[in-house]
Amino acid sequence: MTTETSNTTVEVTLNVNGVAHTREVEPRRLLSDFLRHDLRLTGTHVGCEHGVCGTCTVLVDGDPMRSCLMFAVSAQDARITTVEGLGTQDDMGPVQQAFVECHGLQCGFCTPGFVTTITAFIEENPDPTSEEAREAISGNLCRCTGYQNICKAVLRAAEIKREGANGGDGA
Amino acid sequence: MKPAPFVHHSPHTLDEAVETLREVGHDGKVLAGGQSLIPVLNMRLAQPAHLVDINRVAGLDTITVTDHFVRVGATVRHAALQRHDDAYAVLPVLRQALNNVAHPAIRNRGTTVGSIAHADAAGEMPSIAVLTNAVMEVIGPKGRREVAAGDFFEGPLQTVLEADELLEAVRFARFGPSTRTAFLESARRHGDYALAGVGVAVDVEGEGSDAVVRGARAAYVSVTDIPVVIDLTEVVAGQRISSSWDGVDELVQAGIAPEADIHASSDYRRVLAAELTRRALTGAVS
Numbered sequence: 504m505t506t507e508t509s510n511t512t513v514e515v516t517l518n519v520n521g522v523a524h525t526r527e528v529e530p531r532r533l534l535s536d537f538l539r540h541d542l543r544l545t546g547t548h549v550g551c552e553h554g555v556c557g558t559c560t561v562l563v564d565g566d567p568m569r570s571c572l573m574f575a576v577s578a579q580d581a582r583i584t585t586v587e588g589l590g591t592q593d594d595m596g597p598v599q600q601a602f603v604e605c606h607g608l609q610c611g612f613c614t615p616g617f618v619t620t621i622t623a624f625i626e627e628n629p630d631p632t633s634e635e636a637r638e639a640i641s642g643n644l645c646r647c648t649g650y651q652n653i654c655k656a657v658l659r660a661a662e663i664k665r666e667g668a669n670g671g672d673g674a
Numbered sequence: 675m676k677p678a679p680f681v682h683h684s685p686h687t688l689d690e691a692v693e694t695l696r697e698v699g700h701d702g703k704v705l706a707g708g709q710s711l712i713p714v715l716n717m718r719l720a721q722p723a724h725l726v727d728i729n730r731v732a733g734l735d736t737i738t739v740t741d742h743f744v745r746v747g748a749t750v751r752h753a754a755l756q757r758h759d760d761a762y763a764v765l766p767v768l769r770q771a772l773n774n775v776a777h778p779a780i781r782n783r784g785t786t787v788g789s790i791a792h793a794d795a796a797g798e799m800p801s802i803a804v805l806t807n808a809v810m811e812v813i814g815p816k817g818r819r820e821v822a823a824g825d826f827f828e829g830p831l832q833t834v835l836e837a838d839e840l841l842e843a844v845r846f847a848r849f850g851p852s853t854r855t856a857f858l859e860s861a862r863r864h865g866d867y868a869l870a871g872v873g874v875a876v877d878v879e880g881e882g883s884d885a886v887v888r889g890a891r892a893a894y895v896s897v898t899d900i901p902v903v904i905d906l907t908e909v910v911a912g913q914r915i916s917s918s919w920d921g922v923d924e925l926v927q928a929g930i931a932p933e934a935d936i937h938a939s940s941d942y943r944r945v946l947a948a949e950l951t952r953r954a955l956t957g958a959v960s
Contacts, residue, residue, distance in 0.1 A: 511681065530682030530725070533716075552675040553713035554780060566753070566782040572712045573783065576682055577705075577729060620779065641864040642777025 515575050519544065520588030530576050535559045537575035538585060546586040546615050550644070557643035558616040561585050567623045586615035589622055597663040598622050598656070607656035609647035616643050617653060625661040629668075633658060677715035683726045688813065691731050691840060696815040698724035699838030705729070706749055709776070709784035710792045728840070739764055743809075743845040748788070752781035752799075764848050767805065767855035771798045771873055774857065777865040790826075791841040793833045793900070796867045798859070800827060801901040805873045805893035806846040814839035827900035852888070853877050856958035858950045859895055862937060869938045870947040871895030874906075874954040878915060885915045890955060897932035897947045904929040906951075915959040922955065923948040 515532075516525040519542060526541045535552075538544045538561070550556035552571045559570045562584035590596035598621045601607065608614045617640060624639040625631070631639065636657035637650075645653060683698070685691040695702070702724030705711060714720045728734060729749055738745040739760045746755055755761060756772040775781055775789070775798050789799045790810070802808075803823040810821040815838055823844075826833050835841060849855070859871025872895065877888040889907035909921030932943035 513682065529679065531677040531679055533676070552716050554709060557777070557779065560779050567779040568783045569779055571716070572709055574682070577708070577727060638864055639778070642779055
């Protein structure tokens with residue numbers, strides 16, 4: 504922390520899960536660290552920090568992106584959705600509900616990245632084939648499950664979302 | 675696994691970006707999507723003192739389709755070009771290749787022009803640039819210049835771009851109406867770095883099962899240091915589109931010299947590239 508540049512902070516305002524947060528951070532602050540360290544939103548996990556594992560995936564203006572491969576300063580004014588914004592224990596979103604029903608997780612470390620990725624995927628493709636479901640999660644690593652139940656959970660999540668849409672519950 | 679400190683510059687106009695690069699380019703890097711640069715920074719394989727973040731520069735995020743080319747600006751995300759129906763209609767090889775660029779989350783942030791400027795031998799879009807005879811629109815303190823894709827790449831991660839220059843846009847040239855294309859690659863997991871990949875452009879005369887091949891070109895991923903085009907015309911010209919592509923194997927294998935790594939030997943990659951070429955030719959014409 505001796506160089507001139509390291510002491511230079513910038514003010515960053517991010518809209519995370521519908522709430523605006525302003526913090527003074529260094530430009531090198533990764534979005535993943537901004538969420539976890541500055542906002543204490545630790546639902547977003549950090550695995551490889553070079554874009555391979557997918558567990559840090561968040562939604563930026565609705566599109567899944569790696570929060571470890573973005574600087575917080577670059578996300579200024581963007582609308583960020585983390586796993587915390589996709590449901591609560593009492594009121595789970597369709598993807599979370601499907602993961603419970605299909606036993607789509609074991610240790611749970613990779614789960615936040617899957618939930619965000621799949622949420623965006625079924626928004627774009629409400630009735631995927633199992634082949635499309637596999638491709639959709641090809642950028643997320645899970646070392647426990649063997650993926651079979653996660654694939655089932657993608658299809659089930661789409662089903663729950665369609666049922667919700669038909670029932671008029673626009674959650 | 676955290677970047678070293680840097681000064682963040684966020685120009686809002688192209689003039690500001692050029693001026694900033696003139697001042698700090700020698701000790702800085704351009705940040706567009708960052709999907710290749712930020713891993714390198716996180717691992718501290720590079721520690722530039724300045725990042726010139728072009729994401730807020732007005733006018734760089736446009737895709738323009740004309741009678742002759744598809745022009746892609748420096749901040750157009752892979753996903754935007756992939757979804758662009760007009761670009762797909764006139765130059766399908768763009769989407770055919772982009773379907774293989776990393777994973778959706780990476781394509782949502784990473785830029786096509788950035789991946790070309792990055793010049794990774796495992797990148798799909800540098801190969802598409804040479805296959806389509808693209809023109810690179812470069813801007814710097816001395817003004818604008820245009821560079822043909824064939825002259826742009828100098829080595830792995832090396833291009834003719836000077837440190838204070840910006841790749842403003844790439845114009846992918848359209849093929850004639852009789853040219854058909856395909857892109858194929860083989861990776862250990864869909865979206866991972868390819869063991870080998872190929873894009874082909876096949877010029878076909880006639881319709882239906884009587885159609886005959888006039889010529890074909892192929893560009894490669896992961897099996898050459900810089901993107902190269904192998905002209906297959908001498909062995910495919912005159913063949914029917916139901917061809918088994920005799921002679922293609924030999925020509926492809928002689929034209930590439932893949933590196934070996936823990937995933938595949940050089941020989942395996944060479945055979946794979948040749949087989950992918952034959953399948954891509956068949957895919958393009960059928």
